[in-house]
Amino acid sequence: MGRYVDTVGSRGVSAPARAMASGGSGWLAEAWALLLKDLRAELRTKVALSTVGLFTFSSLLLLSLATATLKEKLALDPLTNQMRPAWDAAGKMGLLWLLLCFAAFSGLSHAFVHEEETGTVMALRLSMSAGAVYAGKLAFNLLILFAVALVVTPVFMLITGMPLGAPIVFLIVMVSGCVGLAGAATIVGALAAKARGSGALYPAIGLPLLVVFLLLLLNAANTTFIVHPPALRLVRDIGGLLSYGILLITVSALTFSFVWED
Amino acid sequence: MSENTQLRARDRVETSGNADAHKPITHRRGRAVGIVNTAQEKERNSGPCLAPGAVSVELAGVGHRFGARAVFKDIHARVEAGQTLVITGRNGSGKSTLLRILAGLLPPAAGTVTVQVDGETLDPVARRRALGYVAPDLTLYRELTAAENLQFFARLRGIHLTREDLIAALTEVGLRGRGRDLVGAYSSGMRQRLKYAFALLTRPPILLLDEPTANLDVDGIAMVERILAAQRERPGGGLAVIATNEPREVEWGDTWIRLGAEG
Numbered sequence: 001m002g003r004y005v006d007t008v009g010s011r012g013v014s015a016p017a018r019a020m021a022s023g024g025s026g027w028l029a030e031a032w033a034l035l036l037k038d039l040r041a042e043l044r045t046k047v048a049l050s051t052v053g054l055f056t057f058s059s060l061l062l063l064s065l066a067t068a069t070l071k072e073k074l075a076l077d078p079l080t081n082q083m084r085p086a087w088d089a090a091g092k093m094g095l096l097w098l099l100l101c102f103a104a105f106s107g108l109s110h111a112f113v114h115e116e117e118t119g120t121v122m123a124l125r126l127s128m129s130a131g132a133v134y135a136g137k138l139a140f141n142l143l144i145l146f147a148v149a150l151v152v153t154p155v156f157m158l159i160t161g162m163p164l165g166a167p168i169v170f171l172i173v174m175v176s177g178c179v180g181l182a183g184a185a186t187i188v189g190a191l192a193a194k195a196r197g198s199g200a201l202y203p204a205i206g207l208p209l210l211v212v213f214l215l216l217l218l219n220a221a222n223t224t225f226i227v228h229p230p231a232l233r234l235v236r237d238i239g240g241l242l243s244y245g246i247l248l249i250t251v252s253a254l255t256f257s258f259v260w261e262d
Numbered sequence: 263m264s265e266n267t268q269l270r271a272r273d274r275v276e277t278s279g280n281a282d283a284h285k286p287i288t289h290r291r292g293r294a295v296g297i298v299n300t301a302q303e304k305e306r307n308s309g310p311c312l313a314p315g316a317v318s319v320e321l322a323g324v325g326h327r328f329g330a331r332a333v334f335k336d337i338h339a340r341v342e343a344g345q346t347l348v349i350t351g352r353n354g355s356g357k358s359t360l361l362r363i364l365a366g367l368l369p370p371a372a373g374t375v376t377v378q379v380d381g382e383t384l385d386p387v388a389r390r391r392a393l394g395y396v397a398p399d400l401t402l403y404r405e406l407t408a409a410e411n412l413q414f415f416a417r418l419r420g421i422h423l424t425r426e427d428l429i430a431a432l433t434e435v436g437l438r439g440r441g442r443d444l445v446g447a448y449s450s451g452m453r454q455r456l457k458y459a460f461a462l463l464t465r466p467p468i469l470l471l472d473e474p475t476a477n478l479d480v481d482g483i484a485m486v487e488r489i490l491a492a493q494r495e496r497p498g499g500g501l502a503v504i505a506t507n508e509p510r511e512v513e514w515g516d517t518w519i520r521l522g523a524e525g
Contacts, residue, residue: 026420033417041405119401123460125367126390126400127418 027132034128034136038111039143047114048144052107056152059099064159092162093221094214096153097177101214103152104145105206108185111137112193121193130257134186138249141189142182149178165224172238173220180216180245184209187252190259209248216241316380316499317343317467319364323373326359333359334521335372341517343467343499346490348515350507355521357505358397361472364503366390379467380498391419394461396454397472404446408437408456411445412463419464435459436485450477458489469493469502474511483510490514 042048115121124133153174156162164170188206195205216237223229223237318340325335333356341347349357362368363375366386377389384392402411409428416423423431432441435455445453454477461469469490475483493500504511512518 029420030418033414037403037406037410037414040410041403045405118404119399120403122367122395122397122400123402123415126365126393126395127415129387 027129027135030128030132031135031139034124034133035139035143038136038140042140042144048107048110049147051110052103052144052148053151055106056099056103056148057155059103060152060155060159063095063099063156067160089163089165089225090218090222092156092160093173093224094218095160096156096162097214097217097221099156100145100149100152100177101181101210103148104141104181104185105188105210108141108144108182109189109192111141111186112189116193125260130260131253133260134190134253134256137190138182138186138252141186142178145178145182145185149174163225166229169224169229169234169238173217173224173241176220176238176242176245177217180213180241180248183245183249183252184213187248187256187259190256194259194262213244213248216244317501318376318378319347319468319501319503320376320378321364321373322376324360324363324370324375325372326356326363326368327371337373337519339517339519341501341503343496343501344494345516346494346502346504346514347517347519348512349503349505349519349521350512351519351521352507357507357521358399358472360519360521361395361397361470361503361505365393365395365470377468391464392466393468393470394464394466395470395472396457396461396474397470398476399472400457402445402453402456402460405444407442407444408432408448408459409441411456412441412459415460416463421463431459431462434462434485436481451479451482454478455482455485458485462489465496467496467498467500469500471502472505473508474504474506475508487514 115124128136157164184206188209191205219237220241223233226233320341321337321339324337326333333354337360339347349360351357359368363370364377366375366377366389369386377384377392379392402408403414406414409432412428412431413423428441429438432438435458437452437455437459440448440452445456448456471486474486478486490502493502504514506512
Protein backbone atom coordinates (compact mmCIF):
# COMPACT_ATOMS: atom_id res chain seq x y z
CA MET A 1 0.00 0.00 0.00
CA GLY A 2 1.30 3.44 -0.79
CA ARG A 3 1.97 6.03 1.78
CA TYR A 4 2.08 9.76 1.99
CA VAL A 5 5.00 11.44 3.64
CA ASP A 6 3.50 12.97 6.75
CA THR A 7 5.92 15.38 8.26
CA VAL A 8 4.04 18.62 8.28
CA GLY A 9 5.33 21.36 10.50
CA SER A 10 5.61 25.08 10.65
CA ARG A 11 9.40 25.37 10.65
CA GLY A 12 10.75 27.10 7.63
CA VAL A 13 7.44 27.54 5.85
CA SER A 14 6.67 30.80 4.10
CA ALA A 15 3.68 32.83 5.27
CA PRO A 16 1.35 31.91 2.39
CA ALA A 17 2.40 28.28 2.59
CA ARG A 18 1.91 28.29 6.35
CA ALA A 19 -1.53 29.84 5.94
CA MET A 20 -2.39 27.14 3.44
CA ALA A 21 -0.89 24.34 5.48
CA SER A 22 -2.39 25.43 8.76
CA GLY A 23 -5.93 24.94 7.58
CA GLY A 24 -6.83 28.38 6.32
CA SER A 25 -9.33 30.19 8.47
CA GLY A 26 -9.73 27.78 11.37
CA TRP A 27 -12.15 25.03 12.13
CA LEU A 28 -15.04 27.08 13.50
CA ALA A 29 -14.80 29.79 10.86
CA GLU A 30 -14.85 27.14 8.13
CA ALA A 31 -17.92 25.45 9.62
CA TRP A 32 -19.64 28.83 9.96
CA ALA A 33 -18.85 29.72 6.34
CA LEU A 34 -20.27 26.38 5.17
CA LEU A 35 -23.43 26.90 7.24
CA LEU A 36 -23.95 30.36 5.77
CA LYS A 37 -23.34 29.03 2.26
CA ASP A 38 -25.83 26.20 2.77
CA LEU A 39 -28.44 28.58 4.20
CA ARG A 40 -27.98 30.98 1.30
CA ALA A 41 -28.32 28.15 -1.22
CA GLU A 42 -31.31 26.74 0.68
CA LEU A 43 -33.09 30.10 0.70
CA ARG A 44 -32.55 30.23 -3.05
CA THR A 45 -33.50 26.66 -3.95
CA LYS A 46 -35.62 25.60 -0.93
CA VAL A 47 -34.85 21.94 -1.65
CA ALA A 48 -34.50 20.69 1.94
CA LEU A 49 -37.25 22.89 3.34
CA SER A 50 -39.72 21.95 0.64
CA THR A 51 -38.91 18.22 0.89
CA VAL A 52 -39.19 18.10 4.68
CA GLY A 53 -42.08 20.57 4.80
CA LEU A 54 -44.11 18.87 2.08
CA PHE A 55 -43.63 15.44 3.63
CA THR A 56 -44.58 16.70 7.08
CA PHE A 57 -47.64 18.64 6.07
CA SER A 58 -49.04 15.95 3.80
CA SER A 59 -48.55 13.50 6.69
CA LEU A 60 -50.29 15.90 9.06
CA LEU A 61 -53.21 16.25 6.69
CA LEU A 62 -53.62 12.48 6.42
CA LEU A 63 -53.23 12.19 10.16
CA SER A 64 -55.93 14.74 10.87
CA LEU A 65 -58.36 12.86 8.60
CA ALA A 66 -57.47 9.49 10.07
CA THR A 67 -57.72 10.56 13.70
CA ALA A 68 -60.75 12.84 13.46
CA THR A 69 -62.90 10.39 15.39
CA LEU A 70 -60.16 8.77 17.42
CA LYS A 71 -59.10 11.67 19.57
CA GLU A 72 -62.33 11.82 21.57
CA LYS A 73 -62.70 8.05 21.99
CA LEU A 74 -62.30 6.30 25.31
CA ALA A 75 -61.02 2.78 25.86
CA LEU A 76 -61.02 0.40 28.83
CA ASP A 77 -57.60 0.11 30.49
CA PRO A 78 -57.17 -3.63 31.23
CA LEU A 79 -54.76 -2.94 34.09
CA THR A 80 -56.87 -0.45 36.05
CA ASN A 81 -60.26 -1.50 34.65
CA GLN A 82 -61.03 2.18 34.10
CA MET A 83 -61.88 4.18 31.01
CA ARG A 84 -59.04 6.26 29.54
CA PRO A 85 -58.48 8.08 26.21
CA ALA A 86 -58.00 5.53 23.40
CA TRP A 87 -55.05 7.55 22.13
CA ASP A 88 -52.96 8.87 25.02
CA ALA A 89 -50.57 11.83 25.01
CA ALA A 90 -47.41 9.69 24.95
CA GLY A 91 -48.71 7.80 21.92
CA LYS A 92 -49.38 11.11 20.18
CA MET A 93 -45.88 12.34 20.92
CA GLY A 94 -44.45 9.08 19.64
CA LEU A 95 -46.35 9.62 16.42
CA LEU A 96 -45.07 13.21 16.20
CA TRP A 97 -41.48 11.96 16.42
CA LEU A 98 -42.11 9.18 13.94
CA LEU A 99 -43.33 11.85 11.57
CA LEU A 100 -40.33 14.11 12.25
CA CYS A 101 -37.91 11.18 11.86
CA PHE A 102 -39.20 10.22 8.44
CA ALA A 103 -39.36 13.86 7.40
CA ALA A 104 -35.75 14.39 8.51
CA PHE A 105 -34.50 11.26 6.81
CA SER A 106 -36.32 12.13 3.61
CA GLY A 107 -35.07 15.70 3.40
CA LEU A 108 -31.79 16.02 5.26
CA SER A 109 -29.83 13.58 3.10
CA HIS A 110 -29.78 16.47 0.67
CA ALA A 111 -26.93 18.13 2.58
CA PHE A 112 -24.34 15.60 1.43
CA VAL A 113 -25.98 13.88 -1.52
CA HIS A 114 -26.31 17.19 -3.34
CA GLU A 115 -22.59 17.96 -2.88
CA GLU A 116 -21.66 14.49 -4.12
CA GLU A 117 -24.05 14.45 -7.07
CA THR A 118 -23.16 17.90 -8.37
CA GLY A 119 -19.42 17.38 -7.95
CA THR A 120 -18.90 20.28 -5.53
CA VAL A 121 -17.55 17.83 -2.95
CA MET A 122 -14.12 18.00 -4.61
CA ALA A 123 -13.91 21.77 -4.16
CA LEU A 124 -14.89 21.30 -0.50
CA ARG A 125 -12.27 18.59 0.02
CA LEU A 126 -9.66 20.92 -1.43
CA SER A 127 -10.68 23.75 0.88
CA MET A 128 -11.98 22.37 4.19
CA SER A 129 -11.07 19.98 6.98
CA ALA A 130 -13.36 17.00 7.54
CA GLY A 131 -14.32 18.17 11.04
CA ALA A 132 -15.43 21.56 9.77
CA VAL A 133 -17.54 19.96 7.03
CA TYR A 134 -19.29 17.73 9.56
CA ALA A 135 -19.90 20.63 11.95
CA GLY A 136 -21.25 22.86 9.18
CA LYS A 137 -23.59 20.21 7.79
CA LEU A 138 -24.75 19.20 11.28
CA ALA A 139 -25.55 22.83 12.12
CA PHE A 140 -27.49 23.21 8.87
CA ASN A 141 -29.51 20.03 9.46
CA LEU A 142 -30.17 21.06 13.05
CA LEU A 143 -31.46 24.47 11.97
CA ILE A 144 -33.76 22.94 9.35
CA LEU A 145 -35.06 20.41 11.87
CA PHE A 146 -35.64 23.08 14.53
CA ALA A 147 -37.53 25.21 12.01
CA VAL A 148 -39.72 22.29 10.93
CA ALA A 149 -40.36 21.15 14.51
CA LEU A 150 -41.25 24.70 15.51
CA VAL A 151 -43.97 24.85 12.86
CA VAL A 152 -45.14 21.25 12.90
CA THR A 153 -45.44 20.69 16.66
CA PRO A 154 -48.15 23.33 17.34
CA VAL A 155 -50.10 22.18 14.27
CA PHE A 156 -49.80 18.57 15.40
CA MET A 157 -51.01 19.54 18.89
CA LEU A 158 -53.95 21.30 17.35
CA ILE A 159 -54.90 18.37 15.17
CA THR A 160 -54.44 15.59 17.69
CA GLY A 161 -55.15 17.46 20.91
CA MET A 162 -51.75 16.45 22.31
CA PRO A 163 -51.19 18.26 25.64
CA LEU A 164 -48.00 20.14 26.45
CA GLY A 165 -47.27 18.33 29.73
CA ALA A 166 -44.51 19.88 31.83
CA PRO A 167 -43.29 22.70 29.55
CA ILE A 168 -39.61 22.49 30.56
CA VAL A 169 -39.51 18.71 30.19
CA PHE A 170 -41.37 18.97 26.89
CA LEU A 171 -38.86 21.54 25.61
CA ILE A 172 -35.88 19.43 26.70
CA VAL A 173 -37.33 16.37 24.96
CA MET A 174 -37.95 18.34 21.77
CA VAL A 175 -34.45 19.88 21.72
CA SER A 176 -32.74 16.58 22.62
CA GLY A 177 -34.77 14.78 19.98
CA CYS A 178 -33.84 17.31 17.31
CA VAL A 179 -30.15 17.16 18.25
CA GLY A 180 -30.07 13.35 18.12
CA LEU A 181 -32.10 13.20 14.92
CA ALA A 182 -29.92 15.80 13.18
CA GLY A 183 -26.80 13.91 14.30
CA ALA A 184 -28.14 10.63 12.92
CA ALA A 185 -29.38 12.21 9.69
CA THR A 186 -26.03 13.95 9.08
CA ILE A 187 -23.76 10.92 9.40
CA VAL A 188 -26.19 8.64 7.58
CA GLY A 189 -26.49 11.25 4.81
CA ALA A 190 -22.68 11.31 4.47
CA LEU A 191 -22.53 7.50 4.32
CA ALA A 192 -25.33 7.31 1.76
CA ALA A 193 -23.71 10.00 -0.39
CA LYS A 194 -20.36 8.20 -0.35
CA ALA A 195 -22.07 4.91 -1.15
CA ARG A 196 -23.58 6.63 -4.20
CA GLY A 197 -26.89 5.22 -2.98
CA SER A 198 -28.40 8.65 -2.40
CA GLY A 199 -32.04 8.54 -1.33
CA ALA A 200 -32.63 4.83 -1.73
CA LEU A 201 -29.88 3.75 0.63
CA TYR A 202 -30.58 6.44 3.18
CA PRO A 203 -33.42 4.80 5.15
CA ALA A 204 -31.64 1.42 5.06
CA ILE A 205 -28.47 2.78 6.65
CA GLY A 206 -30.46 4.94 9.04
CA LEU A 207 -32.78 2.21 10.34
CA PRO A 208 -30.51 0.79 13.07
CA LEU A 209 -29.88 4.29 14.43
CA LEU A 210 -33.52 5.21 14.09
CA VAL A 211 -34.87 2.21 16.03
CA VAL A 212 -32.75 2.97 19.11
CA PHE A 213 -33.55 6.64 18.84
CA LEU A 214 -37.31 6.05 18.61
CA LEU A 215 -37.28 3.71 21.62
CA LEU A 216 -35.52 6.36 23.68
CA LEU A 217 -37.94 9.00 22.42
CA LEU A 218 -40.98 6.91 23.38
CA ASN A 219 -39.57 6.48 26.89
CA ALA A 220 -38.99 10.23 27.12
CA ALA A 221 -42.48 10.91 25.75
CA ASN A 222 -44.04 8.75 28.46
CA THR A 223 -42.14 10.66 31.12
CA THR A 224 -43.15 14.04 29.67
CA PHE A 225 -46.81 13.46 30.46
CA ILE A 226 -46.43 12.06 33.97
CA VAL A 227 -47.68 14.71 36.40
CA HIS A 228 -44.89 14.39 38.98
CA PRO A 229 -42.25 12.11 37.48
CA PRO A 230 -39.63 10.69 39.87
CA ALA A 231 -36.26 12.39 39.47
CA LEU A 232 -34.59 9.06 38.69
CA ARG A 233 -37.00 8.45 35.83
CA LEU A 234 -36.45 11.95 34.50
CA VAL A 235 -32.68 11.41 34.49
CA ARG A 236 -33.01 7.94 32.97
CA ASP A 237 -35.43 8.80 30.16
CA ILE A 238 -34.66 12.41 29.30
CA GLY A 239 -30.96 12.05 30.12
CA GLY A 240 -30.82 8.85 28.10
CA LEU A 241 -32.25 10.62 25.07
CA LEU A 242 -29.85 13.54 25.44
CA SER A 243 -26.88 11.21 25.99
CA TYR A 244 -27.74 9.22 22.89
CA GLY A 245 -27.77 12.41 20.82
CA ILE A 246 -24.44 13.55 22.22
CA LEU A 247 -22.94 10.07 21.80
CA LEU A 248 -24.14 9.89 18.22
CA ILE A 249 -22.64 13.28 17.37
CA THR A 250 -19.35 12.50 19.14
CA VAL A 251 -18.92 9.14 17.40
CA SER A 252 -19.94 10.71 14.08
CA ALA A 253 -17.44 13.55 14.48
CA LEU A 254 -14.67 11.08 15.32
CA THR A 255 -15.41 8.79 12.40
CA PHE A 256 -16.47 11.36 9.83
CA SER A 257 -12.96 11.94 8.48
CA PHE A 258 -12.82 8.28 7.38
CA VAL A 259 -16.08 8.69 5.50
CA TRP A 260 -15.01 12.03 4.05
CA GLU A 261 -11.56 10.91 2.95
CA ASP A 262 -12.78 7.61 1.48
CA MET B 263 0.91 30.37 -28.84
CA SER B 264 0.37 33.89 -27.64
CA GLU B 265 3.32 36.27 -27.99
CA ASN B 266 2.84 37.90 -24.65
CA THR B 267 3.34 34.67 -22.82
CA GLN B 268 6.77 33.65 -21.81
CA LEU B 269 6.19 30.05 -22.67
CA ARG B 270 8.84 28.64 -24.85
CA ALA B 271 8.21 26.08 -27.53
CA ARG B 272 9.09 22.65 -26.22
CA ASP B 273 10.26 19.52 -27.84
CA ARG B 274 7.39 17.41 -29.04
CA VAL B 275 6.68 14.40 -26.94
CA GLU B 276 7.52 11.16 -28.63
CA THR B 277 4.71 8.69 -28.69
CA SER B 278 6.59 5.53 -29.35
CA GLY B 279 4.87 2.22 -28.82
CA ASN B 280 4.76 1.10 -25.26
CA ALA B 281 5.41 -2.58 -24.82
CA ASP B 282 4.35 -2.63 -21.21
CA ALA B 283 0.94 -1.03 -21.01
CA HIS B 284 1.44 0.05 -17.42
CA LYS B 285 4.91 1.47 -17.79
CA PRO B 286 4.97 5.16 -18.43
CA ILE B 287 7.29 6.61 -21.03
CA THR B 288 8.98 9.76 -19.89
CA HIS B 289 10.91 12.50 -21.58
CA ARG B 290 13.35 15.00 -20.22
CA ARG B 291 14.87 18.11 -21.64
CA GLY B 292 16.88 21.14 -20.56
CA ARG B 293 18.51 21.31 -17.19
CA ALA B 294 15.77 19.59 -15.33
CA VAL B 295 16.17 15.93 -14.62
CA GLY B 296 12.52 15.78 -13.87
CA ILE B 297 11.44 12.24 -14.35
CA VAL B 298 13.14 8.97 -13.70
CA ASN B 299 11.18 5.90 -14.51
CA THR B 300 13.40 2.93 -14.90
CA ALA B 301 16.10 1.59 -12.64
CA GLN B 302 18.69 2.43 -15.30
CA GLU B 303 17.50 5.99 -15.60
CA LYS B 304 17.43 6.34 -11.84
CA GLU B 305 21.03 5.14 -11.73
CA ARG B 306 22.03 7.51 -14.51
CA ASN B 307 20.44 10.50 -12.84
CA SER B 308 21.26 9.78 -9.26
CA GLY B 309 23.81 12.60 -8.95
CA PRO B 310 23.05 16.14 -7.77
CA CYS B 311 21.04 17.50 -10.65
CA LEU B 312 18.91 20.30 -9.31
CA ALA B 313 19.43 23.10 -6.91
CA PRO B 314 16.79 22.79 -4.18
CA GLY B 315 13.80 24.88 -5.19
CA ALA B 316 11.18 26.57 -3.05
CA VAL B 317 8.57 24.17 -4.35
CA SER B 318 8.86 20.61 -5.54
CA VAL B 319 6.74 17.59 -6.27
CA GLU B 320 8.28 14.15 -6.26
CA LEU B 321 6.75 10.81 -7.19
CA ALA B 322 8.63 7.70 -6.13
CA GLY B 323 7.37 4.38 -7.44
CA VAL B 324 3.80 5.60 -7.56
CA GLY B 325 1.21 3.16 -8.81
CA HIS B 326 -2.52 2.80 -8.62
CA ARG B 327 -5.10 0.15 -9.22
CA PHE B 328 -8.88 0.02 -9.29
CA GLY B 329 -9.78 -3.40 -7.94
CA ALA B 330 -7.70 -5.96 -9.79
CA ARG B 331 -6.89 -3.61 -12.67
CA ALA B 332 -3.58 -1.78 -12.42
CA VAL B 333 -3.96 1.67 -13.93
CA PHE B 334 -0.28 2.59 -13.81
CA LYS B 335 2.74 1.59 -11.79
CA ASP B 336 6.24 2.57 -10.80
CA ILE B 337 6.15 6.22 -11.75
CA HIS B 338 9.14 8.25 -10.66
CA ALA B 339 9.18 11.97 -11.27
CA ARG B 340 10.42 15.21 -9.82
CA VAL B 341 9.25 18.69 -10.73
CA GLU B 342 10.63 21.88 -9.26
CA ALA B 343 9.81 25.56 -9.23
CA GLY B 344 9.57 27.12 -12.67
CA GLN B 345 8.76 23.83 -14.37
CA THR B 346 5.68 22.34 -15.96
CA LEU B 347 5.09 18.61 -15.98
CA VAL B 348 2.73 17.27 -18.62
CA ILE B 349 1.01 13.92 -18.20
CA THR B 350 -0.31 12.37 -21.40
CA GLY B 351 -1.87 9.04 -22.23
CA ARG B 352 -4.85 7.38 -23.78
CA ASN B 353 -8.34 7.58 -22.29
CA GLY B 354 -8.42 5.45 -19.16
CA SER B 355 -4.65 5.48 -18.75
CA GLY B 356 -4.96 7.23 -15.39
CA LYS B 357 -4.04 10.86 -16.10
CA SER B 358 -6.81 12.28 -13.91
CA THR B 359 -6.16 9.62 -11.26
CA LEU B 360 -2.51 10.63 -11.09
CA LEU B 361 -3.52 14.27 -10.70
CA ARG B 362 -5.88 13.32 -7.86
CA ILE B 363 -3.04 11.45 -6.18
CA LEU B 364 -0.80 14.50 -6.55
CA ALA B 365 -3.56 16.66 -5.08
CA GLY B 366 -3.85 14.44 -2.02
CA LEU B 367 -7.41 13.53 -2.90
CA LEU B 368 -6.58 9.87 -3.46
CA PRO B 369 -3.90 7.76 -1.75
CA PRO B 370 -1.66 5.87 -4.15
CA ALA B 371 -1.82 2.09 -4.09
CA ALA B 372 1.98 2.03 -4.17
CA GLY B 373 4.84 4.44 -3.79
CA THR B 374 5.11 7.86 -2.22
CA VAL B 375 4.25 11.40 -3.19
CA THR B 376 6.31 14.13 -1.58
CA VAL B 377 5.27 17.75 -1.95
CA GLN B 378 7.58 20.36 -0.50
CA VAL B 379 6.97 24.06 -0.07
CA ASP B 380 9.98 26.02 1.14
CA GLY B 381 11.65 22.75 2.02
CA GLU B 382 8.79 21.66 4.24
CA THR B 383 6.99 18.44 3.35
CA LEU B 384 3.22 18.74 3.31
CA ASP B 385 0.79 15.97 4.23
CA PRO B 386 -2.18 15.32 1.89
CA VAL B 387 -4.54 17.67 3.71
CA ALA B 388 -2.02 20.52 3.84
CA ARG B 389 -1.11 19.79 0.24
CA ARG B 390 -4.67 20.45 -0.94
CA ARG B 391 -4.43 23.96 0.43
CA ALA B 392 -1.11 24.57 -1.27
CA LEU B 393 -2.42 23.95 -4.74
CA GLY B 394 -4.87 25.25 -7.27
CA TYR B 395 -6.89 22.60 -9.04
CA VAL B 396 -8.82 22.81 -12.29
CA ALA B 397 -10.52 19.66 -13.56
CA PRO B 398 -13.63 18.61 -15.46
CA ASP B 399 -15.03 16.83 -12.38
CA LEU B 400 -14.53 19.84 -10.13
CA THR B 401 -17.72 21.87 -9.93
CA LEU B 402 -18.57 25.12 -8.21
CA TYR B 403 -22.00 25.87 -6.73
CA ARG B 404 -24.52 26.44 -9.50
CA GLU B 405 -27.04 27.93 -7.09
CA LEU B 406 -24.61 30.66 -6.04
CA THR B 407 -23.27 33.55 -8.09
CA ALA B 408 -19.65 33.59 -9.23
CA ALA B 409 -18.84 36.25 -6.62
CA GLU B 410 -20.53 34.25 -3.85
CA ASN B 411 -18.59 31.14 -4.87
CA LEU B 412 -15.26 32.97 -4.75
CA GLN B 413 -16.12 34.67 -1.45
CA PHE B 414 -17.11 31.35 0.10
CA PHE B 415 -13.95 29.52 -0.93
CA ALA B 416 -11.79 32.51 -0.02
CA ARG B 417 -13.35 32.56 3.44
CA LEU B 418 -12.52 28.87 3.83
CA ARG B 419 -8.89 29.72 3.02
CA GLY B 420 -8.91 32.55 5.56
CA ILE B 421 -8.96 35.30 2.96
CA HIS B 422 -11.33 38.25 3.03
CA LEU B 423 -12.06 39.34 -0.52
CA THR B 424 -12.86 43.00 -0.96
CA ARG B 425 -14.99 44.22 -3.85
CA GLU B 426 -11.80 45.27 -5.64
CA ASP B 427 -10.25 41.83 -5.07
CA LEU B 428 -13.33 40.19 -6.52
CA ILE B 429 -13.32 42.42 -9.58
CA ALA B 430 -9.61 41.74 -10.09
CA ALA B 431 -10.10 37.97 -9.72
CA LEU B 432 -12.98 37.94 -12.20
CA THR B 433 -11.20 40.29 -14.61
CA GLU B 434 -8.16 38.02 -14.65
CA VAL B 435 -10.27 35.15 -15.98
CA GLY B 436 -12.36 37.29 -18.33
CA LEU B 437 -15.54 37.30 -16.25
CA ARG B 438 -15.66 40.97 -15.30
CA GLY B 439 -19.24 42.16 -15.02
CA ARG B 440 -20.59 38.61 -14.65
CA GLY B 441 -19.88 38.18 -10.95
CA ARG B 442 -23.53 38.55 -9.95
CA ASP B 443 -24.76 35.90 -12.36
CA LEU B 444 -25.65 32.48 -11.01
CA VAL B 445 -23.06 29.89 -12.01
CA GLY B 446 -25.97 27.72 -13.14
CA ALA B 447 -26.60 30.28 -15.87
CA TYR B 448 -22.97 30.23 -17.05
CA SER B 449 -21.85 28.55 -20.25
CA SER B 450 -19.40 25.67 -19.92
CA GLY B 451 -16.55 27.96 -21.01
CA MET B 452 -17.44 30.56 -18.37
CA ARG B 453 -17.58 27.84 -15.72
CA GLN B 454 -14.11 26.71 -16.80
CA ARG B 455 -12.88 30.29 -16.43
CA LEU B 456 -14.42 30.51 -12.97
CA LYS B 457 -12.55 27.35 -11.97
CA TYR B 458 -9.33 29.23 -12.73
CA ALA B 459 -10.44 32.09 -10.48
CA PHE B 460 -11.10 29.47 -7.76
CA ALA B 461 -7.72 27.82 -8.33
CA LEU B 462 -5.85 31.12 -8.16
CA LEU B 463 -7.52 32.45 -5.00
CA THR B 464 -4.44 31.88 -2.85
CA ARG B 465 -1.87 32.26 -5.62
CA PRO B 466 -0.80 28.70 -4.85
CA PRO B 467 2.73 27.43 -5.48
CA ILE B 468 1.36 24.38 -7.31
CA LEU B 469 -1.22 24.33 -10.11
CA LEU B 470 -2.79 21.03 -11.16
CA LEU B 471 -4.69 21.32 -14.43
CA ASP B 472 -6.72 18.47 -15.90
CA GLU B 473 -7.70 19.24 -19.52
CA PRO B 474 -6.81 22.90 -18.92
CA THR B 475 -8.41 24.39 -22.02
CA ALA B 476 -11.57 22.29 -22.11
CA ASN B 477 -14.53 24.39 -23.32
CA LEU B 478 -12.36 27.52 -23.66
CA ASP B 479 -12.30 29.81 -26.69
CA VAL B 480 -9.16 31.38 -28.19
CA ASP B 481 -9.10 34.12 -25.53
CA GLY B 482 -9.56 31.51 -22.85
CA ILE B 483 -6.61 29.50 -24.13
CA ALA B 484 -4.47 32.66 -24.11
CA MET B 485 -5.62 33.22 -20.52
CA VAL B 486 -4.39 29.75 -19.54
CA GLU B 487 -1.06 30.47 -21.21
CA ARG B 488 -0.76 33.71 -19.25
CA ILE B 489 -1.59 31.91 -16.01
CA LEU B 490 1.02 29.23 -16.69
CA ALA B 491 3.64 31.83 -17.54
CA ALA B 492 2.86 33.69 -14.32
CA GLN B 493 3.03 30.41 -12.41
CA ARG B 494 6.56 29.78 -13.69
CA GLU B 495 7.60 33.25 -12.56
CA ARG B 496 5.69 33.15 -9.29
CA PRO B 497 7.63 34.86 -6.47
CA GLY B 498 8.73 32.15 -4.09
CA GLY B 499 8.50 29.55 -6.83
CA GLY B 500 5.65 27.94 -8.67
CA LEU B 501 5.14 24.85 -10.75
CA ALA B 502 2.34 23.30 -12.77
CA VAL B 503 1.26 19.79 -13.62
CA ILE B 504 -1.01 19.32 -16.64
CA ALA B 505 -2.95 16.24 -17.72
CA THR B 506 -3.85 16.46 -21.37
CA ASN B 507 -3.77 14.91 -24.81
CA GLU B 508 -4.03 18.20 -26.71
CA PRO B 509 -0.86 18.63 -28.78
CA ARG B 510 -0.81 22.37 -28.06
CA GLU B 511 -0.93 21.78 -24.31
CA VAL B 512 1.68 19.04 -24.47
CA GLU B 513 4.04 21.70 -25.84
CA TRP B 514 3.72 23.66 -22.61
CA GLY B 515 5.70 21.07 -20.65
CA ASP B 516 9.35 20.87 -19.69
CA THR B 517 9.04 17.26 -18.67
CA TRP B 518 6.51 14.63 -19.57
CA ILE B 519 5.00 11.40 -18.39
CA ARG B 520 3.21 9.25 -20.93
CA LEU B 521 0.92 6.73 -19.34
CA GLY B 522 0.00 3.50 -21.07
CA ALA B 523 -3.50 2.09 -21.05
CA GLU B 524 -4.60 -1.44 -20.62
CA GLY B 525 -6.47 -3.12 -23.45
